[in-house]
Amino acid sequence: MQSFQGKSVYKGIVMGPVVVLKKNDYQVKRSRIEDADAETSRVQEAVKRSQEQLQKLYDKALKEVGEASAAIFEVHQMMLEDEDYLEAIQNMIQTEMVNAEYAVAVTGDNFSQMFASMDDDYMKARAADIKDISERLVRNLSGQEDADLSDIDPSVIVADDLSPSETVQMDKEKILAFVTVHGSTNSHTAILARMMNIPALIGVPLALDELKNGTTAVVDGFTGQVTFEPDEETQAATLKRVQEEKEKLALLQELKGKENITLDGKKINIYANIGSVGDIGYVLENDAGGIGLFRSEFLYLGRNDFPTEEEQFQAYKQVVQTMAGKKVIIRTLDIGADKQVDYFNLGNEENPALGYRAIRICLKQPDIFKTQLRALFRAAVYGNLSIMYPMITSVEEVEKIYEIVKEVEIELKAQEIQYRIPEQGIMIETPAAVMISDRLAEMVDFFSIGTNDLTQYTLAIDRQNEKLDDFYNPHHEAVLRMIQMVVDNAHKCGKWAGICGELGADLTLTEKFVRMGLDELSVAPSMILKLRKIVREMKAED
């Protein structure tokens, strides 16, 4: 039995087998082989295994995100059957007597470069796909663990760190807990853990190479400790605590169907934050009044090209239809900073958090923005959809957004496509937006305060920098005063204001937020009933 101390980013306790996700830092080495036929059969086996993995990914994507998004895995399967590609690998093994990994990696690079230099945009985009399938083949050849978790039992995921695009591809049914060596409290892994209601630890000083898949682990999100190979006594104590937690959760279930109303009659909306269509199950399960933040950029992550208007339309439509008349606030894409996507070609920036991100990309590259707006306006016909724009700093940005909205509306009308321009709000997540919130309130339908970024920009603390976790204090008086200012300015104009950042789920502040006059708190689905309990047991007038 061995224990390690980390920092908990979400409470809960579980016991289960470990799956170690290693970063793709594997270096392909060239080595001389004696038996070219044996090496070629290894390639054939790796191709077979890759095909099986891709089929599983296709089936999963089809179920969760629809046919259009799943198609990429079909394309990969087809590429793996390409005779030119497979022959090039085989020739290299036979003529140069080199190992299969090396032959695949070099052939993959060559083909990828060839595609990248083509004139046709579609063919150019295939360069990334060739790279992807070659990396998958190398992984299968070298026996590395694939990040494809489709055929594991529910497990504790242990990794160095997890990027948003890695987490978005995971099968959430298969994850019991996250344990990472790096990562900050405010990373999207932490957000995902809260969404899934599973314990998550960061900053755990582990040597991943020494940890074997299948090792039993106890992850304690209350103490921040992970224990490998627990002795019998620890196992028994853990099972007892798991049961106690289940009972507590069951008590909360009694609050389902009840209003979020204080003892003296003040109501507040409690909505859910989601990152993908697949999260709606959590929203319904936890009886959310609506969706206060759909992070639409997750539709753009973990793929090789922009999602089309049709793919986006289908995703948004599915969400609003499933929510059956309840409010669904979809945030326009918030790419940049920690959410990097290769095909956006954003380039390296000295200060990505202060860089080219979110609405700035949309205003500079209106074609990307317009595609999303078209999909949103079309989906708005099918339910109670609202839109909000992230990272606003000025009145001029909102004016520019409205100009683009107008252009899109004219296009849709001319094309006789069904649409509706829905309620439009903005996120307040920069100090600039707070300071001019009186003017912004006149222009928009609502405010949703993004406390994660607002804290980062107010305290000048990079939310991704794990060294600064002790300084990242969203309870800072400056942040709380800003929230009050935003609420007051919204109300003066007859608009509503909510919080969709992680602070909205801070149970030590729920009473304060209700008294400050917030109209809405949008939180991880797993927090909804916990907030409801506090609201129903408090008085707004103290």
Ligand code: PEP
């Ligand atoms: C925020 O900044 O508080 C927010 C909700 O947006 P994100 O965490 O996605 O940046």
Ligand code: MG
């Ligand atoms: Mg933000």
